[in-house]
Amino acid sequence: MGWASRGEGEPDSVICQAAQRDNSTSRMDGRACYLKKPKVELHVHLDGSFKPETIIHFAKKRQIQLPANTVEELLKIISYDEPLSLTEFLSKFKHYMPAIAGDREAIKRVAYEFVEMKAKEGVVYVEARYSPHFLANAKVDPIPWEQEEGDITPDDVVDLVNQGLREGEKAFNIKARSILCCMRHMPKWSLEVVELCKKYHNDTVVAIDLAGDESLILEADAGHRKAYEEAVRCGIHRTVHAGEVGPPSVVKEAVEVLKAERIGHGYHTIEDPHLYKELLNKEMHFETCPWSSYLTGACDPDFTKHPVKQFIKDKANYSLNTDDPLIFRSTIDVDYNIAAKYMGFTEDEFYRVNINAAKSSFLPEKEKKDLVYKLQEAYDMVVTTGL
Numbered sequence: 001m002g003w004a005s006r007g008e009g010e011p012d013s014v015i016c017q018a019a020q021r022d023n024s025t026s027r028m029d030g031r032a033c034y035l036k037k038p039k040v041e042l043h044v045h046l047d048g049s050f051k052p053e054t055i056i057h058f059a060k061k062r063q064i065q066l067p068a069n070t071v072e073e074l075l076k077i078i079s080y081d082e083p084l085s086l087t088e089f090l091s092k093f094k095h096y097m098p099a100i101a102g103d104r105e106a107i108k109r110v111a112y113e114f115v116e117m118k119a120k121e122g123v124v125y126v127e128a129r130y131s132p133h134f135l136a137n138a139k140v141d142p143i144p145w146e147q148e149e150g151d152i153t154p155d156d157v158v159d160l161v162n163q164g165l166r167e168g169e170k171a172f173n174i175k176a177r178s179i180l181c182c183m184r185h186m187p188k189w190s191l192e193v194v195e196l197c198k199k200y201h202n203d204t205v206v207a208i209d210l211a212g213d214e215s216l217i218l219e220a221d222a223g224h225r226k227a228y229e230e231a232v233r234c235g236i237h238r239t240v241h242a243g244e245v246g247p248p249s250v251v252k253e254a255v256e257v258l259k260a261e262r263i264g265h266g267y268h269t270i271e272d273p274h275l276y277k278e279l280l281n282k283e284m285h286f287e288t289c290p291w292s293s294y295l296t297g298a299c300d301p302d303f304t305k306h307p308v309k310q311f312i313k314d315k316a317n318y319s320l321n322t323d324d325p326l327i328f329r330s331t332i333d334v335d336y337n338i339a340a341k342y343m344g345f346t347e348d349e350f351y352r353v354n355i356n357a358a359k360s361s362f363l364p365e366k367e368k369k370d371l372v373y374k375l376q377e378a379y380d381m382v383v384t385t386g387l
């Protein structure tokens, strides 16, 4: 079973309003027309996007025990399509990360295949995020996934991912950049993360992120704060997972203390009307992931009551993203179909979301303008030909 064909649990594909209006031939290939346009994706975890075939390949090659040996059986264990708690979600990684972490060829290959996968989904610009420490087996304390100590440092990991992304860009003709993640439960890694962001600045790495359990108190350790201060000082862009399952106070802290320029998820921001209004005024970008939010129980499972509905109404600056497509058995089509089917998305909203994503990307200004132009051109072309 191929990557793109894994889709149990996907909402039905729906036709876009334009196609309904003019009965055009835009569905000739069976896909709704909004799915065929170029997309920008800003929130997707590289380590939540491996191909199951690749996990099995490297596990066999490295003689690492997996909980299953076929793609189907493996997916039954590491992916799901009914809501689980965030803790249960996080427990999925331990099953397959040991097959990839600590192996040069595997790390480079998953980055390359990530670009291939996104190109097939019609994504023209993507920012892939990951923790370099989670893929290392040297100079990392503790060594993750119960690996033996080896010789791949977090620095080597970034270099290998960069090679894979660059080769993927050439082969599949899309643009891919990366974001390095600090982990909330590992503040002692964060200063190393920002140093890697500096070393590889614009050499695919465009920003720093903070991921993991939002209930952990930021001030319990100064590691994250210091790392973000250094990022500000060195002109490294900043995003933070906040307000996904956590309260608006985590979002407030991300903006005020960590100087986040974008918020990962941010759904619960709307529970604090004052903060929400302030962020709307600032045009803060929210990286929303509808299907992910359903499966992690971050939001009301009824998509018609999803915070994105409020974002649409308020013309907020936000994007649509997959988050962890391996674990959620999804592609970007799933999130776009949810938006169309349950959230009342129009063609205009898909356009606005992608333009906003491009404008809020962490590309240098010139490249950002080129990306915005590329999208405008694609959407204008669609309008003039009536598709």
Ligand SMILES: [Zn+2]
Binding pocket: 043, 045, 211, 241, 264, 323
């Ligand atoms: Zn995420």
